[in-house]
Amino acid sequence: MIKKVEMLITERRIIALDTVELTLKNRHISQTARPGQFLHILVEGQTLRRPLSIAAIDKEAETVTVLFKINGSGTKKLSEYQKGMYLDVLGPNGNRFPIENDDKTILLIGGGIGVPPMYFLGSHLVNQGKKVISILGFQSADHVFYEKEFQALGRTIIVTNDGSYGEKGFVTDALLMIDDFDCYYTCGPIPMLQAVTAKLSDCSGFISLEERMGCGIGACFACVIPTNDHCGYKKICKDGPVFHSKEVAL
Template identity: 85%
Template sequence: MIKKVEMLISQRRIIALDTVELTLKNKYISQTARPGQFLHILVEGHSLRRPLSIASINKVAETITVLFKINGPGTKKLSEYKNGMYLDVLGPNGNGFQIEEHDNTILLIGGGIGVPPMYFLGKHLVEQGKKVISILGFQSAGHVFYEDEFEALGRTIIVTNDGSYGEKGFVTDALRLVEDFDCYYTCGPLPMLKAVTAKLNDCSGYISLEERMGCGVGACFACVIPTNDHFGYKKICKDGPVFHSKEVSL
């Protein structure tokens, strides 16, 4: 159930170029959030909330970690919040990742700020005894984050657009380095998701969509995506942000 809560900022870190990590404290969300869900955060001076994917939770410490990239006035303002301040938050929002019991080897594909929800999912999969392989795409070496964290989960391949770190190219170029897997999960910019789903068209997979939102709870139609069954649209904030790769039309 979505609740409106105040969340204490217990830690703020710059972890890569223009990339901020916030560790927030709230008992309810830390106990109920699932991989793939997001928080809808109100930023002072801005009418629309910002949807931020959950990167991890710590049920014992009652904390939730989110990451965001500074790419506009709203995220710039959010990056200026300090430890000890409170955020007005709706959460946990949306539907999370569906995990099939029979899938044993999982491929995670994250691009940019689509990497954080892959980490939350990866930790959860490893706890369930699954084997995890990760492909993470970034613009350049300065944008890379969470490499060590993913390495702790399993084999990790870093790709940068300019080749300044890891493999050169896009996440789809690194698919040649991966052999057998049972299912894939991916999150990132829409062009990346289109390329990944086209390349892995014969594979079972799930996508998590990054999208600007209005209400964040399904009351408006600001974030819709057409379905492949020709029967209408899905609301990303409520029906998603996770969908089966064959469910919606990118």
């Protein structure tokens, strides 16, 4: 159930180049959020809220962790919020990753700011006894984050565009290093999702879309995407952000 709440910033960290991690406290969201969902955050001076994927929850501490990259005036303003301040938040929003199945080995593929929701999902899968393999793509060494956190979940391959850290290339290049898996989940920019779904067209998978949004609850049509069956459109904020890899046209 989506609620409008105030969330206290309990921690703020710069974890990579232009990448900020916020830990936010709220009982309702920390107890109800599921992997794949996001928070819709109001930033002072901005008309539209900012959708941020959930990277982790701590039910005992009643906290939710989100990450974002500074890439505009809104995220720049959000990066200036400090520990002890409050945020106006709608959440948890969107649908979640479907994970109630018999798959034993799961491949996670995250690119840039699409990495955080993969960590929330991976932590949940490991707690279910699943084997997790992760491929994480970044622009360069300065942009890499959460490597140790993912390594604690299972085998992790880091890829950078310029080869300054880990393997050189794109996440699709690293697929050649993976022998076998039952299902994949991926989140990142559209070109990456297009390349991944094309490369893994014969595999079962789910994608999570990053998108600018208006209302964030399905009342407007600011974040629609056409379906592959040519029967209309899906709203990313309400019907997504998670879709089956063959459900929507990227």
